[in-house]
Amino acid sequence: MDFTFTGEFYKIDGDDRLFIYGPASAEILDSQGDIIEIDAIKKALPQLLKRARITVDHKDQIVGEIVEILEKSGQMFKTEVRLPDESELSKFGNLEKEKEALFVLAEIWNDTEYCTAVRKAIEQGQYRSYSISGNVVNSRPCKSDEKCARIVSDLNLSAVTICREGANPAAQFDILKEGDKMTEEKIEETKIESPEFVTIADFETYKAEMSTKLEPLSKIDEIYDLLKKKKEAEKVEEEEVEKEEPKEEGIKINIEKMRAELYEQLKKEFLEESKPVQTSEKVEVVAKSHSDIMSLLR
DSSP states (O other): OOEEEESSOEEETTBOOEEEEEEEEESSOOTTSEEEOHHHHHHHHHHHHHHOEEEETTOSOEEEEEESEEEETTEEEEOEEEOOOHHHHHHSTTOOTTSOEEEEEEEEOOSSHHHHHHHHHHHTTSOOEEEEEEEEEEEEEOOGGGOSSEEEEEEEEEEEEEESSOSSTTOBOEEEEESSSEEEOOOOOOOOOOSSOOOHHHHHHHHHHHHHHHHHHHHHHHHHHHHHHHHHHHHHHHHHHHHSOOOOOSOOOOHHHHHHHHHHHHHHHHHHHTOOSOOOTTOOOOOOOHHHHHHHHO
16 A cells, blocks of 8 residues: 555554654755755764654654654655655655755654644644754855855754744655555644733634624614614604794784774774764763664664
8 A cells, every 4th residue: 555645634554653754854045044965964864863853843842753664565664865756846845856855754642641732733734844953063154156154064963843834945744644544533623722822813813703703793783773863863853843833824814903903993983973063061971882883883
């Protein structure tokens, strides 16, 4: 059976052992401005195999071991310096066809709580890079045309560490599985959160998720506000209509006043016409009543 690489976690032949494999160093410019010569890696490889330590983020705590060679169903995997094959060039894009690289096979343990947490992080894709640990024995500054800061020609290697992003862009690994005898183990992805802090990226993701979930509720609030404003406007309009007095069209005539004025005018005219020329001293002039005047008008 052939081995392939995958970003998922699989058990090999029902054995709960996790192996990772990939280039740990190549003679290319790293993010620190260094170029480590592959001959220096070859020279230090026996030291590395003797110590066989796998750590995380260059810390001292060991989470696994470097495996020198693994044979499985006729397929051989080995920790060594060699040229990459076509499938490795395709998978690990920063490798160069004509340049050798240090390939490291490692097993990640699960015998402690810390190791188990690291394994889960690898399975979930949080760790996918290698980095080498050690000290430089001999180096020289780069020439102007070499476009680097330092070239390392000799070093000691004490461990290979796994990390989220290593200094050497070619140093990556993936989980090893067997082609036809794989039983896929589906792992529920769990986010490993630090109890001390939350990253900005985690907060922005959480905020975006919550905004999506609360969007329907915000629409309900908007509709409610619109209905409330409409109701208030109708109430104000009704109050204004009630305050306005109805306007009467045409000329307003006071009938009672007009009648009284007409009566007084007729009375005056009548009295003037019926006034006696002379009056006796002892004759009392009696004022005409309303009924008297009306009877005379008839």
